[in-house]
Amino acid sequence: MIVGFGHITYGQTYNNFETDSVTAPEPFKPSKTQFMIRGYGHTGLNFMNTEGEKESSYVGSAFAPIFLFKHSDRLMFEAELEFGLENNELEVGLEYADVMYILNKNMTVRAGKFLLPFGTFMERLHPAWINRLPTRPLGFGHDGIAPASGIGVELRGAFDLGGPKLNYAVYSTNGPRLKDGSVEPEEAGMLMFQNFEDNNNSKAFGGRIGLLPFADSSTEIGFSSYSTSKVGTTDSEYENVGVFLYAIDFAFIKQIPAISGFIDIKGQYNNSDIDDATYTEVHEDGDEEEYTFDNKSNSFYAQLSYRPTMASSDFMKKLELVGRYSNLNTPEGAEWEERSDQYAFSLNYWLTWRSVIKVAYQTTDSVGGHDGGGTANGFFIHWAIGF
């Protein structure tokens, strides 16, 4: 003991903190070049009842990492991958991959595959942790009439008008290609927006103008259009089929003390007009029949949500009530003719600002469409997280 304490006590008597050369730590110097992974994922349980046919399934975890590479204060590369489990298979998709450069305070140029500013839902609101419901409105996604992304070049920016704000985007992309029915006869006349290698020399042009008329930025009204003079393959009989699409979107988000919380209203109307063309239907006996139809479609959704953020209870503050109506009308006379109305309701609980549990009910009434129409009811419990 004596030897031990003696050793400790006298062991370092030479150490003088006042005279020691202590190197001051250098302040942290972040580099201008930065790499970051963000993204989102979700999982859940679905119960479906389609015309009395019941099914339930845990739905696989969708994982969507977003890669951000900040090359400098003006230059950035961004990409999003999507991993999902569908039809017992792993599906991988490249949601977007583009390079962007800030030209000046009002202009940014983007090139590559980017989300199209056709309305606001697909560009801003579709990620699972942002979308207040576990499903998308009718008209978006698979077999939807609104484009989600495109390969091309875009110029965008925003102006502060001293209170009101104006934002714009104009772009040129490969544009969609027309399904002529040779592969999927039941989809003849539909547009396929995944046109990675252009099937003709005509490019699509489009844009969106958004106006936030009030100084509190609570309201935004947007108008989008998208057009191309050719969607058919070069030298095919459908080469000169043209397309004009437009969308009108609306948003109102504001905390209103009188109702002790946030009210969030969103809506979008999509309209698609494709030049008429003649398609061929092959009957079971081998006979061929030509047919045409007025190729016009439209869809609409309106969504209302309420969060009692000013409630006295912490539990209540994290709740959110959501209701959505959506509707889809596809051309009369087409093989994919459909009239659908959908109502969806959800009770959400926000664990954090980027993690939400959704308990939702949805009912869809359809006439026509892939499944032949009828009533489909669904109950969903989903958990989504952004990171």
Add this chain to the structure above:
Amino acid sequence: MKTIHKILVVAVVIFTTGGMIVGCSSTKNAYTAATDVQDEFKIEKSGAQMWGEACNRCHLAPSPADYNDTDWSTIALHMRVRANLAENEIAKIETFLKSAN
């Protein structure tokens, strides 16, 4: 359809050209040379206020503490383009997030 497409193409070209001229005409902020009197009466939103307004337009406003300063720089550049925010708006939001994390 051809006519509509031509009109749209012309509109895109005019808009792009006009935007280029306006956007590139000056990179200076015209409001920086305000006089003392103007400064006294100028009412500007804080970064915190803009953070509450801009972020909530799509998703719940993020907690400043969830990322460090360098991460916020990257996220700010990403969100400026994704949400099409004005330069002064995102600059103030970024400053607020870095000061409050």
